[in-house]
Amino acid sequence: MTIEPQVLESLVAITGRDGVLTGVDAAPYGKDWRGRYANEALAVVFPSDTQQVSDVVKLCAANKISIVPQGGNTSLCGGSVPLAGPIPQIVINLSRMNRVRAIDPTNYTMTVEAGCKLESLYAAPEAADRLFPLGLTAVAPHCEIGGNLSTNAGGINVLRYGTARNLVLGLEVVLPDGRIWDGLRSLRKDNTGYDLKQLFIGAEGTLGIITAAVLKLFPRPKSVATACIAVRDPAAAVELLAHLRANCGDTIDAFEFISRSCLDLVFKNIPETHEPFAIKHEWLVITRLADVLPAPLDAALRYALNSYGSGIVEFEVTTNKDDAERWWKLRKNIAxxxxxxxxxxxxxxxxxxxxxxxxxxxxxxxxxxxxxxxxxxxxxxxxxxxxxxxxxxxxxxxxxxxxxxxxxxxxxxxxxxxxxLQGSIAAEHGLGQLKREEVTHYKSALELELMRSIKSTLDPQGLMNPGKVV
Known part of the structure; x- marks a missing residue:
């Protein structure tokens, strides 16, 4: 497929010549992070602001060209790359929209654009002694917050802070017809009807393009203690979590589970990684306590672990950041x-x-x-x-x-x-292309009908991220 000259020139007029890629130059943006999907788009467009996104979407809608919103392109389900087949598609990559617009430390919020890399959002509030807790692992250096919100990303801190959905107060969204919805409110309470922002979080760009967000911030922990624990089996790990929550409360902000097969792959493929114990164990847990109070947490963590029972084979506790990072390196490098x-x-x-x-x-x-x-x-x-x-x-x-x-x-x-077991086939990576058909076997007919009704209401032409989710 080739893009029509008049459409190409219109795109260039909106974003500038360096804001549009075609052909071989566009190819890397059609390949997903896992290397599973590699499909062609008519062009990849890099808008610099929300108005440019709106203008590009209006142009696509007028020409019946489908749109694939893309952030860091780290989707593990093919959600951020074009669909195979004859459908004309343009990728709108938001990486140039990477400004932190505002930080309000008193309100514990920051307003950011969708192209901000997640790692940059850890550093931005630090000067104000605040924390943004969305803690991903393998893709954190590459992913962008717009994509994180579009997939309702989770990560290692969900236990305490919740998923991306729980961390958003307001959104700015470009709708499928190009209109801009300014919902950038920083209110904790707003009971004036439907909570529209929740429609777009987890929708994987099928209902509109998130261009900016108001995110919640939290106090930065002053005391942290980390434990690496060898457990008897997964059942012992589940029981241990319940025991720690009963004894340590909301100071637990992570509880990660690792099997021996994971460790073997990490030791084989990731340099400078080592067994945490002298004996190889089949099952490990890495857990962390954190509190805004400066009082040490290591004694409380040791006490809780020592009082658990026979499910723990051995454990170590540290308050040293470097020691803890060596354990976390095992978890973060599995993918x-x-x-x-x-x-x-x-x-x-x-x-x-x-x-x-x-x-x-x-x-x-x-x-x-x-x-x-x-x-x-x-x-x-x-x-x-x-x-x-x-x-x-x-x-x-x-x-x-x-x-x-x-x-x-x-x-x-x-x-x-x-x-x-009454679970979900997609916890934090979304559906994308990979699970779009599979989910029809596990959601009720009514749920699917409601999802399709929302899609057809907001995107009647079906142009937003075709072939994904619904």
């Missing part, structure tokens, strides 16, 4: 280690926390019976019931055949256990 190893069949699922161990046990047994020798890489945010549960074969040649022949069967096995 990168997997990527270097090759493709796998990924599942980003959630179940009630009390049923996490049940899910891992039952799904793993079924997969090992169906596919002898399968490698199961299970890890994630046990504190909110979100487990990343990925499968592959250790041998590269065998894995290629496994992926080609058995992906649907693997998904079916995993998702049936998720449904049985």
């Amino acid at each position: 990168e280690a997997q990527k270097r190893e090759g493709l796998s069949i990924k599942h980003d699922i959630s179940v009630p926390i009390s049923r996490v161990a049940e899910f891992i046990e039952q799904a793993s047994a079924a997969l090992r019976k169906a596919f002898p020798g399968v490698r199961i890489v299970a890890f994630g945010h046990m504190g909110d019931g979100n487990i990343h549960y990925n499968t592959s074969m250790p041998d590269a040649v065998q894995n290629k055949m496994f992926l080609a022949q058995h992906e649907k069967e693997v998904h079916h096995i995993v998702y049936e256990f998720v449904a049985k």
Whole structure:
């Protein structure tokens, strides 16, 4: 497909010559972070402000050209790249819209543009002694806040602060017809009808393009203690979490779960990573306490761990930032280690926390019976019931055949256990292209009808991010 000359010139008139890429120059923006999807767009456009986004959307709507909103392009489900096929599509990449517009330390808010890299939003409020807590791992250096909000991203701090949805007070959105909705309110209470911003959070760009947001800030912790814990099994980890919450309350801000298969991949593929204990253990937990009070937390954490019981094999506690970071490096590099190893069949699922161990046990047994020798890489945010549960074969040649022949069967096995345990097949990565059809088996007909009704009301031409979500 090639873009019509008059449309190309109109785009250039809006954003400038350096704001439009076509052909070979545009190709990298059509490939997703995992390398699973690689499709062509007519052009990639880089607006510099909200008005330019509006003008580009109006041009696309007038010419019936579909729009793929894109931030850092770190979607793990193909949500931020063009759809395969003959549909004419333009990628609107928001990376140039990267200003922090305002920080209000008294109101504990900051107003930011969608193209701000997530890592930059950790540093911005620090000068005001404030914290933005959205804590992603593998993609944090690359992802952008607009994409995080569009997928309702989670991360390691959801246990205490909630998902991206919980961190937003207001949004600015360009609608599918190009109109700009200014909902950049910084109110904690606003009971004047429907909470419209929630429509766009988690919608993956199918209802409009988030261009800016008012985000919640929090006090910066003054005291932190971290523990690396070897546990007997996933059931012991679930029980340990409940024990820590009863004894440490809301000072727990992370509780991450790691299986031996994850550690083996990290040690193989990530330099300067090491076993945290002298003995290799099958299951690890990394947890952290944080408080605004300066009183040390390590003694309280040790006491809570010592009082737990036989489910803990051994543990270490530290208040030293470098020591803690060495443990966190094991967790944060699992996705990168997997990527270097090759493709796998990924599942980003959630179940009630009390049923996490049940899910891992039952799904793993079924997969090992169906596919002898399968490698199961299970890890994630046990504190909110979100487990990343990925499968592959250790041998590269065998894995290629496994992926080609058995992906649907693997998904079916995993998702049936998720449904049985009243969970969700998409916890924090969204649906994108990958799960768009799959979700129809796990949502009720009424839920799907309501979702499609909202889509058709806001985007009657169906131009916003086609082939994703609904």
